Amino acid sequence: xxxxxxxxxxxxxxxxxxxxxxxxxxxxxxxxxxxxxxxxxxxxxxxxxxxxxxxxxxxxxxxxxxxxxxxxxxxxxxxxxxxxxxxxxxxxxxxxxxxxxxxxxxxxxxxxxxxxxxxxxxxxxxxxxxxxxxxxxxxxxxxxxxxxxxxxxxxxxxxxxxxxxxxxxxxxxxxxxxxxxxxxxxxxxxxxxxxxxxxxxxxxxxxxxxxxxxxxxxxxxxxxxxxxxxxxxxxxxxxxxxxxxxxxxxxxxxxxxxxxxxxxxxxxxxxxxxxxxxxxxxxxxxxxxxxxxxxxxxxxxxxxxxxxxxxxxxxxxxxxxxxxxxxxxxxxxxxxxxxx
Numbered sequence: 001x002x003x004x005x006x007x008x009x010x011x012x013x014x015x016x017x018x019x020x021x022x023x024x025x026x027x028x029x030x031x032x033x034x035x036x037x038x039x040x041x042x043x044x045x046x047x048x049x050x051x052x053x054x055x056x057x058x059x060x061x062x063x064x065x066x067x068x069x070x071x072x073x074x075x076x077x078x079x080x081x082x083x084x085x086x087x088x089x090x091x092x093x094x095x096x097x098x099x100x101x102x103x104x105x106x107x108x109x110x111x112x113x114x115x116x117x118x119x120x121x122x123x124x125x126x127x128x129x130x131x132x133x134x135x136x137x138x139x140x141x142x143x144x145x146x147x148x149x150x151x152x153x154x155x156x157x158x159x160x161x162x163x164x165x166x167x168x169x170x171x172x173x174x175x176x177x178x179x180x181x182x183x184x185x186x187x188x189x190x191x192x193x194x195x196x197x198x199x200x201x202x203x204x205x206x207x208x209x210x211x212x213x214x215x216x217x218x219x220x221x222x223x224x225x226x227x228x229x230x231x232x233x234x235x236x237x238x239x240x241x242x243x244x245x246x247x248x249x250x251x252x253x254x255x256x257x258x259x260x261x262x263x264x265x266x267x268x269x270x271x272x273x274x275x276x277x278x279x280x281x282x283x284x285x286x287x288x289x290x291x292x293x294x295x296x297x298x299x300x301x302x303x304x305x306x307x308x309x310x311x312x313x314x315x316x317x318x319x320x321x322x323x324x325x326x327x328x329x330x331x332x333x334x335x336x337x338x339x340x
Contacts, residue, residue: 003130010125011138013183014118016176017077018142020084021114023169024053024107026149026260029238030253031162038162039097043239052101056108064113066202073117073124074184080117081177084110088170092163103166110173114142124188129279136271143267146260154253221288228295229263266291 028035032046039045067076087107094100118138119131126134153165160168209215237259241252270291274284 003126003134006125007134007137010121010184011118011134012141013176013179014073014077014114014121015138015141016172016179017081017111017114018118018139019145019148020081020169020173020176021111022143022145022260023149023172024084024088024111024145026146026256027153027165027169028053028104029256030149030153031157031165032238033249034157034162035100039100041097045097046239049097049101049104053104053108056105057112060109060112061116062206065116066199066206068113068116068120069202070196072186073113073120074180074186076113077117078177078181080110080113081173081180082110085170085173085177086110088166088173092166092170115139118142121184130275132278132284133271133275136267136269136274139271140264140268143260143264146263147257150253150257150260154250218285218288221285221292225288225291225295232259 028046028049035041035049036046041049064076064080084107087103087105087110090103090106091100092103094103119135122131122135122138157165237256238252241247241255245252245255247255270287274287277284277287
């Protein structure tokens with residue numbers, strides 16, 4: 001099977017979960033004013049909704065990773081997509097902020113395996129030297145969800161309301177689950193049978209990885225850039241553009257749209273560049289360090305001139321390109337995800 005056909009059959013279905021992941025992160029930044037108006041929420045209340053979402057996302061990472069190792073990415077992602085659909089439905093039907101927060105928490109769990117599932121599937125289906133490029137292309141497709149959650153959602157908001165947007169996301173999550181279930185094979189040709197081990201052994205494996213020098217050396221940079229992406233796009237950017245940048249709803253959605261475009265460009269170009277660097281024997285982490293330096297420079301410009309919102313696309317591209325590509329497998333890495 002050619003790489004393009006493999007991408008269409010394997011990576012794209014998993015990228016559809018990434019699409020929902022990106023949309024669910026950003027959509028509250030677009031819907032925030034309408035939600036705040038209906039429930040009387042302050043800026044801190046909207047921030048709490050984002051915090052609940054990301055807390056669930058973070059708490060689910062290790063359990064989801066273990067489940068994907070034990071049961072495979074297809075099975076786990078189908079289940080998680082249905083959980084995400086439930087979360088979106090709870091948001092759409094929420095009678096008060098408490099139920100809305102519960103819906104966001106459930107949604108955070110449902111989309112927690114989007115990137116892990118894509119990477120695990122790619123590890124099973126592609127040679128190591130192509131993983132960064134293929135994963136970058138997959139995340140590029142998924143990042144389109146960030147585009148949809150900005151200007152397009154702002155355009156349909158008067159027609160369907162914020163509850164209709166959440167119902168639409170619930171429908172997309174169900175479609176993603178069906179696509180994964182019926183399009184993706186259970187295992188790659190020639191794949192080894194999964195080794196079932198006691199839960200305690202799996203937890204010990206995670207602890208061993210956490211102590212590994214490669215993890216200790218690379219984790220701070222990856223965590224910093226990932227946190228910047230999460231907080232910028234899903235929490236800070238919308239209120240900052242309104243309160244500091246002085247932008248209205250339409251203009252704010254337009255800047256967020258451009259920011260999402262920057263993320264997509266960074267994902268695609270960063271993945272290709274990381275694969276090229278690895279092929280030449282160059283440490284792909286240099287890409288991550290360069291992105292951090294670019295982010296620092298852009299922060300300085302934004303502090304000096306807050307009205308310069310046109311820089312946000314550059315910010316998205318600089319922050320996201322290396323933040324993902326440096327997670328491609330490293331020869332000395334003892335990851336449990338390789339067992340199957």
